[in-house]
Amino acid sequence: MIYTVGRLKRTAGALASGTAADLNQNEPSSEPTPTEQTVQSGISLSGVSKSYPVNGEMIPVLKNINLDIQQGEFISLVGPSGCGKTTTLRIIADLISPSSGTVLIGGQTPRQARLQRRYGMVFQSAVLYDWRTVIKNVMLPLEIMKLPRQEQLQRAEAMLDMVGLKDYATHYPGQLSGGMQQRVGIARALALKPDILLMDEPFSALDEFTREKLHEDLLQIWQKTHKTIVFVTHNIAEAVYLSDRVCVMSPHPGRISNIIEIGLPRPRNPQAKTSATFSAYVNLVRSSFEGV
Amino acid sequence: MNKYRLESASAAGLETCFDAKQPVQARLAVAPESPSVKAMENKNPASESLTMLNKPAPAEQLLSAQPPLAAARPAEPAASRPESRSGAAAAQFKLKAPSDWWVKASTFVYPLLFGILIYVLWQSGLLHKMLGTDDFTLPAPSRIVRIMQDNSGKIWANVITTLQAALSGLLFGSLLGFLTAFLAMRFPRWGSGGLTLVSAFNAIPIIALAPVITNWTKDVSSDAATRSMVAKILVVTLVCMASMSVNAYRGLTELKPFSLDLMHSYGSGRGVEFIKLRLPNCVPYIFIALKVGVPTSVISAMIAEYFAEFITGVGRQIRENIVLAQYPTAWAYIMTACLMGIVLYAILISVETVALRHRR
Numbered sequence: 162m163i164y165t166v167g168r169l170k171r172t173a174g175a176l177a178s179g180t181a182a183d184l185n186q187n188e189p190s191s192e193p194t195p196t197e198q199t200v201q202s203g204i205s206l207s208g209v210s211k212s213y214p215v216n217g218e219m220i221p222v223l224k225n226i227n228l229d230i231q232q233g234e235f236i237s238l239v240g241p242s243g244c245g246k247t248t249t250l251r252i253i254a255d256l257i258s259p260s261s262g263t264v265l266i267g268g269q270t271p272r273q274a275r276l277q278r279r280y281g282m283v284f285q286s287a288v289l290y291d292w293r294t295v296i297k298n299v300m301l302p303l304e305i306m307k308l309p310r311q312e313q314l315q316r317a318e319a320m321l322d323m324v325g326l327k328d329y330a331t332h333y334p335g336q337l338s339g340g341m342q343q344r345v346g347i348a349r350a351l352a353l354k355p356d357i358l359l360m361d362e363p364f365s366a367l368d369e370f371t372r373e374k375l376h377e378d379l380l381q382i383w384q385k386t387h388k389t390i391v392f393v394t395h396n397i398a399e400a401v402y403l404s405d406r407v408c409v410m411s412p413h414p415g416r417i418s419n420i421i422e423i424g425l426p427r428p429r430n431p432q433a434k435t436s437a438t439f440s441a442y443v444n445l446v447r448s449s450f451e452g453v
Numbered sequence: 454m455n456k457y458r459l460e461s462a463s464a465a466g467l468e469t470c471f472d473a474k475q476p477v478q479a480r481l482a483v484a485p486e487s488p489s490v491k492a493m494e495n496k497n498p499a500s501e502s503l504t505m506l507n508k509p510a511p512a513e514q515l516l517s518a519q520p521p522l523a524a525a526r527p528a529e530p531a532a533s534r535p536e537s538r539s540g541a542a543a544a545q546f547k548l549k550a551p552s553d554w555w556v557k558a559s560t561f562v563y564p565l566l567f568g569i570l571i572y573v574l575w576q577s578g579l580l581h582k583m584l585g586t587d588d589f590t591l592p593a594p595s596r597i598v599r600i601m602q603d604n605s606g607k608i609w610a611n612v613i614t615t616l617q618a619a620l621s622g623l624l625f626g627s628l629l630g631f632l633t634a635f636l637a638m639r640f641p642r643w644g645s646g647g648l649t650l651v652s653a654f655n656a657i658p659i660i661a662l663a664p665v666i667t668n669w670t671k672d673v674s675s676d677a678a679t680r681s682m683v684a685k686i687l688v689v690t691l692v693c694m695a696s697m698s699v700n701a702y703r704g705l706t707e708l709k710p711f712s713l714d715l716m717h718s719y720g721s722g723r724g725v726e727f728i729k730l731r732l733p734n735c736v737p738y739i740f741i742a743l744k745v746g747v748p749t750s751v752i753s754a755m756i757a758e759y760f761a762e763f764i765t766g767v768g769r770q771i772r773e774n775i776v777l778a779q780y781p782t783a784w785a786y787i788m789t790a791c792l793m794g795i796v797l798y799a800i801l802i803s804v805e806t807v808a809l810r811h812r813r
Contacts, residue, residue, distance in 0.1 A: 238650050245785075254718060256717055256718065257716050276720040277720075278720060280718070281718075282714070282715070284714065284715070285710075286709070286710060286711060288709060288710070290712070292732075292733045292734075292812060294811075301719075301729065305719045305721050305725055305729070306719075326682075333811040335812065353719075370725070386738070
């Protein structure tokens with residue numbers, strides 16, 4: 162026991178002294194910025210504001226959001242409760258409309274993009290319909306698209322395979338753990354074969370072990386499918402670990418405080434979380450918040 | 454349930470890790486004498502610093518030659534991947550089996566014992582002494598059963614009449630109630646007013662409603678039997694409508710968070726939204742309404758028979774026989790009425806169990 166403590170102290174010292182060197186070491190190996198890519202499934206928000214009437218007064222929730230998301234980019238919106246990150250995502254998804262400003266999704270309005278089912282959405286809870294089996298849940302959007310039955314089955318099976326739940330196809334949601342349910346939710350979003358994946362705090366209700374597993378799953382899926390992912394979270398480490406860029410938002414009114422490019426090399430693995438560079442990025446994100 | 458399972462699974466994982474650590478500590482205790490470990494310690498604090506926070510790595514360094522760790526490592530993914538429900542459920546069942554069994558059985562055994570006690574008291578005449586009544590007013594169960602057997606044909610005909618009134622009233626009432634709920638969901642502004650109105654009907658006592666409706670329907674048909682049936686069905690319809698409308702409205706509108714957003718994200722119209730989401734979501738609520746509706750329909754049909762013109766139906770027979778002081782026959786019909794209610798309710802519960810077997 163005593164031995165362990167002593168060892169911890171020593172390594173902590175080594176980590177502290179190595180911070181600067183680590184940062185320098187990793188900086189050059191960061192990925193090239195994807196600016197030269199096409200914006201086919203890129204998302205651009207310009208001057209987007211949203212306010213709600215409260216007791217006859219218009220309370221601004223989002224103020225002048227400008228953000229360009231590149232095709233194939235993994236971007237996180239991170240911030241405390243009430244900073245408007247979910248509102249921003251819902252505006253992109255056309256679940257609410259902005260009070261002013263314009264949103265373009267690959268040149269289309271959010272409404273057009275929604276009706277063409279260009280994005281898949283994953284919510285805070287898995288939102289599985291508990292009267293449907295797992296595979297039937299994944300098939301739900303495909304039924305609505307009126308695809309041929311055989312194709313529905315094939316696609317749903319492939320997606321379940323991708324999230325590692327092939328053996329659970331005929332189970333009911335009530336028989337799965339929270340993490341498995343959320344993976345079904347992701348499979349259902351992917352079943353549409355969308356260009357864009359919108360994720361609203363998808364892992365916030367999960368325990369740490371499951372969450373870390375799903376991080377790896379998600380990164381793998383992203384690498385395989387090259388989707389544009391907009392990921393909303395209040396977990397800074399999660400945002401840094403997963404993203405190409407982290408968009409830091411602050412509340413009252415909701416606004417973008419900083420956009421930080423994460424230079425950690427890809428593909429990422431859990432070891433990266435222990436590096437000093439990682440901690441430095443986490444601290445950078447944390448210090449970017451304005452007010453509370 | 455899920456949370457508990459997850460905890461127990463990860464606890465199991467930790468335990469395995471802990472067991473595997475035993476040799477680690479043993480090894481550490483003798484570390485000063487072991488040159489290899491010492492050498493490694495001195496060698497590279499830098500590489501250690503990088504992996505310090507990553508638990509498996511130091512353990513691996515220290516113990517790369519030891520087989521127990523290899524056994525422990527696969528346990529780690531298991532900790533983050535919860536085992537399937539059946540496994541966890543089986544473990545829980547083992548733990549709780551005896552008490553669980555008794556909890557389930559006792560809900561059945563206690564009422565049964567109580568029933569047997571009443572039967573014994575009743576048949577032996579002790580109940581009559583306790584209540585200060587006699588054999589004529591309250592015949593023994595054996596006599597009631599004998600009367601039921603002797604008059605089975607006539608009783609059955611009356612059961613059919615009452616069931617016709619009760620079940621068709623239940624059907625029309627439920628349909629109208631569901632329609633009200635649908636309108637209230639679709640047009641919230643004035644639909645909810647309709648919902649309140651329907652609920653207000655529920656406040657009118659059946660005893661007040663039945664004679665009024667019998668009076669209203671006296672010109673419906675020249676046949677007394679038809680007139681009576683219409684009146685009875687109307688009473689049951691009105692009574693059954695309220696519980697269905699209120700419950701179905703909840704089922705159509707109280708959706709899980711984000712489930713409506715999910716539908717919108719698919720760009721689905723109201724029709725799809727209703728068929729794929731609201732209607733299936735409503736099913737358990739329909740059963741709640743029916744659990745109220747089924748017994749109520751039988752009772753209200755029998756009360757309506759009290760006031761109906763035509764002398765038929767189980768309820769009417771109870772009344773007629775009491776009026777004629779034929780108490781044993783009246784008791785046979787009372788027993789029949791109880792059986793009708795119980796059987797219908799049992800059928801409903803069985804259907805519900807099958808229909809909702811996959812829902813939590």
